[in-house]
Amino acid sequence: MRTNKALGYDIQKTKEIDKTLSKFSESLMSNSKWIRLIEQIINNADDVKKILFKKIQSDKIGELYLNSESIFEFDYWQTGFEGNNSFYDWLEYREIEYLLFPKTIDSQRNQDLDKIYALIKQVGEFGLELSDEELKLICYK
Template sequence: MTRDNISIERLITEKRLSPLMSNAKWLKLLSALVENAALIAECRVKLIWEQETMIRWLVFDEDTSYRFDYYDTAMEAMITGNPRGWYAYKEIEWLEFPRFISNKSVVQDLHAIQLQIQAIGQFQLELSDENLRLYAYRRP
C-alpha cells in the first residue's frame, strides 16, 4: 500500500476509525514526551495500516526537536522499521509504553508517564499491569 494522503484517508474511512487526536494534540504530546525523555525508556507504535503484531518503536530523546524531527503534521525518522522516513500523525493508531523494557532490566513508571501526559490535556489512555496505551483512534 502506498502511504499517500488519499490512501491514508481511504483506509481510515474503510476501517471506520474515529480520530481522537488532532495535529495540535500530537505536537503537545511529542513536546511533553521529549521533555520527559529521561522518564521514558520505550514507546511502541501501532500504525493504522499494520497488524498489531508488527513491532515498531517511537525513537526520541532530550535532543529531539520541533521543526527538525517533528513538524505540524508529521514526524521524520522517529518511527522504526520500513518504510523509513516520514509518518503523518494520522497514520498512528496508538502509542504504548510497556512496564517491562525489552532487553533491559528496567521497569518504566507508567503512573508517572500517565501523569505527565494528563498534565497537557485529555487523552484516551488505558492503563494495565503490563502497559499504558494512548489511543489516537477509536475502533468501532
C-alpha cells in the same frame, strides 16, 4: 525538486491513509495535540524511555525514537515524524492508531507507567488505557 515518481508515491500513500481512516468512527487526536504530547515526552525523556506505535495500515508494531536530544523545531513536526521511528520512513500523525508505553524496557529496566500517565494527563484529555504491563494511548476508535 520532487520527481513524478515521488509525487505519485505521496499521492498513493495519502489515498491509502484516507481509505483506512474511513473505517474508524472517531479520531481522538489532532496535530496540535500531537505536538503538545511530543513536547511533553521530549521534556520528560528521563521518564519516557520506550514508545511503541501501531500504524492504521498494518498490524506491525514500530518504535518511536524520541529522547531529550530530539530536535523538535522543524516544519515536518507539524504533521508527523521524519525518520524518528523503527520503520525509518516519514510517519504522519494521522497514520498512528495507538501508542504503547510498555512497562518493561529490557531485561534490566522498567518505566513507571503511572508517572507517564500523569505526564500525559498534564497535556490534556487522551484516550488512555492503563494495565500492569503497558499504557495505551488510543488515537482512533
